[in-house]
Amino acid sequence: MSRPVLHDYVRSSAAYRVRIALNLKGVDYESRQVNLLEGDQKSDAYRAVNPQGLVPALEIDGHLLTQSLAIIDYLDARFPEPQLVPKDPGERAHVLTMALAIACDIHPLNNLRVLKYLSGPLGVEQDHRDAWYAHWVHEGFAALETLAAPRAGRFLLGDSPTMADVLLVPQMFNARRFNVPVEAYPTLVRADANACAIDAFARAHPDAQQVN
Numbered sequence: 368m369s370r371p372v373l374h375d376y377v378r379s380s381a382a383y384r385v386r387i388a389l390n391l392k393g394v395d396y397e398s399r400q401v402n403l404l405e406g407d408q409k410s411d412a413y414r415a416v417n418p419q420g421l422v423p424a425l426e427i428d429g430h431l432l433t434q435s436l437a438i439i440d441y442l443d444a445r446f447p448e449p450q451l452v453p454k455d456p457g458e459r460a461h462v463l464t465m466a467l468a469i470a471c472d473i474h475p476l477n478n479l480r481v482l483k484y485l486s487g488p489l490g491v492e493q494d495h496r497d498a499w500y501a502h503w504v505h506e507g508f509a510a511l512e513t514l515a516a517p518r519a520g521r522f523l524l525g526d527s528p529t530m531a532d533v534l535l536v537p538q539m540f541n542a543r544r545f546n547v548p549v550e551a552y553p554t555l556v557r558a559d560a561n562a563c564a565i566d567a568f569a570r571a572h573p574d575a576q577q578v579n
């Protein structure tokens with residue numbers, strides 16, 4: 368297998384998810400930075416990689432994959448250990464429910480382009496923009512805490528990390544970065560702390576990236 372190429376950005380939480388999954392699977396990869404703050408994602412060159420103009424994208428096995436959940440699903444099928452989406456149908460649905468609660472119902476509302484649209488064309492002031500951000504984190508995390516708590520162990524489901532933890536860690540990082548308090552969500556705080564103690568998660572952290 369030639370070395371996969373991740374179209375990446377250090378503080379992109381969707382790319383952070385894929386960095387974690389690649390590390391957990393033990394896949395060595397090249398990171399190519401797409402500077403979101405400079406608008407690289409909107410260039411014709413990058414839209415040829417991902418027509419949505421979003422990171423991440425992963426070149427692997429002759430495929431060009433986009434959408435972080437589809438990429439993680441590919442990696443889980445291609446490199447089965449450690450398994451990130453359980454085979455048991457009930458557990459599988461539970462893990463996907465938690466992952467999608469983050470990926471579909473928190474993250475898109477607080478994405479860079481949404482925040483820029485609020486403060487740009489809609490003229491929303493910074494404090495209202497911050498309130499918007501915190502609102503959707505609290506809505507999502509409150510539900511996720513309730514969903515996760517009955518079946519959580521060291522991680523969101525039991526005692527091994529799953530795709531749900533792969534999505535949780537970057538979302539917790541973002542919440543803290545935007546000064547959203549997370550103490551009201553003890554199950555999420557515990558799973559995040561346990562995951563961050565794992566080397567594969569730690570190496571994917573934005574502060575651990577070596578960017579030129």
Ligand SMILES: N[C@@H](CCC(=O)N[C@@H](CS)C(=O)NCC(=O)O)C(=O)O
Pocket residue numbers: 378379380381382403408420421422423433434435436470478479480481
């Ligand atoms: N659903 C997509 C979301 C990707 C996404 O929103 N990426 C963000 C960074 S976390 C991005 O590229 N934003 C660029 C922008 O907002 O202009 C996925 O999971 O891959």
